[in-house]
Amino acid sequence: MKYGVIGAGAMGYRYGILLQENAEVDVDFIDTWEPNVEKVKSQGGVYVSRDHENRHLVPINIYYPEEYQGHPDVWIVFKKQMQLSEELKRDSKSGLFHSDQYVFSAMNGMGHFEKLAEYFDETHIITGTAMIATVLSGPGDVDFMGPKNGEAMHMAPYKNYPVDDVNKQVFTDLKKATLGPEMADDWLGMCMTKVIFNAVVNTLCTMFEIKMGELIQYDGVPDMAAQLFNESFDACERADIPLIGTRQSNVQLVVDNCHKLKYHYPSMYQDFSKGRNTEIDYINGYIAKIGRENDYVCRTHEFVVHEVHLAEKMRQFKK
Structure with a gap:
């Protein structure tokens, strides 16, 4: 099986490099960020670290969409929600997509599968979620956070279509890559379970500009998480979306991962700290949207969305 990664950022690098090194499959990378592409080409690959240690160069093949001539069996897509539409248009115009290809994505937030x-x-779309922390330190430089073989993810066919042979092969390759895949029973419940986790950890760390390990130092975090999870579960129950785990088990998941990934800044904060807009509308905002569509108001989530947008707006006044 040959893979093509669209979006050579933090998570795109992690999936592609682990597949290339551990599953020993062919992987090509497609990216449109010129500093990243040119850096990788000039240095002959991407520098990879784990928890800031053992930085080493990994040779990879990277291309702009317009120069790529390959034909992967499966595309792996990791782009920011706000950038995805334009990326797909450019890739399609460049002739990258073919009717026999499958696509997998474990992006944050919701809206990308549509x-x-x-x-x-639709039968060629594989949905995924990843409980994996990664930092893009700069062009051609990525840091895998967390212990080796500690990666965890879920996957499922879009709209719960049957698991076919390609799904099974992707699962096998991801397992060989040590990405820790588990097959979920319901694609939407799987995806929303990750969204409600990010709506706590990513958002709170961004609002206070702190690492996950710093967040959990406050004794009130479990109560804050419970308040957000209660709204999320209430909204999803009204929408008949079966979330994974219970309210309390998801609170514990926040606590456990904050300890496990104590040095990690979540991706939302990474965007915010670099002056980019965040994906708050696709995370807390998406939960609030589900609530409104089902006659339930997620007041805390709606307030948090305003707070993060306010913080984005106030950056213009900081020197």
Whole structure:
């Protein structure tokens, strides 16, 4: 099986490099960020670290969409939600997509699978979530956070189509890559379970500009998490979305991961700290949207969305 990674950022690098090194499959990387592409080409690969240690160069093949001539069996997509539509248009115009190809994505937030369905048959879409922390330190430089073999993820066919042979092979390759895949029973419940986790950890760390390990130093975090999870579960129950675990088990998941990934700044904070807009509308905002559509107001989530947008707006006044 040959893979193509669209989006050579933190998570794109992690999936592609682990597949290349551990599953020993062919992987090509497609990216549109010129400093990143040119840096990788000039240095002959990407520098990879784990928890800031053992930095070493890993040779990879990287291309702009317009220069790529390959034909992967499966595309792996990791782009920011706000950038995805334009990326897919550019890739499609460059002739990257074919009817026999499958696509997998474990992006944060919600809304990307509908965009992917504009270019791929629904039966060829594999949904995913990743409990994996990664930092793009700079162009051509990535840091895998967390212990080796500690990666964890879920996957499922889009709209719960049957698990076919390609799904099974992707699962096998991801397992060989040590990405820790588990097959979920319900794609939407799986995805929303990750969204409600990010709506706590990513958002709180961003609002206070802190690492996950610093967040958990406050004794009130479990109560804050419970308040946000209660709204999330209430909204999803009204929408008939079966979340994984219970309210309390998800609170414990926050506590456990904050200890496990104590040195990690979540991706939302990484965007915020670099002056980019965050994906708050696709995380807390998406939960609030589900609530409103089902006659339930997620007041805390709606307030948090305003707070993060306010913080984004106030950056213009900081020197």
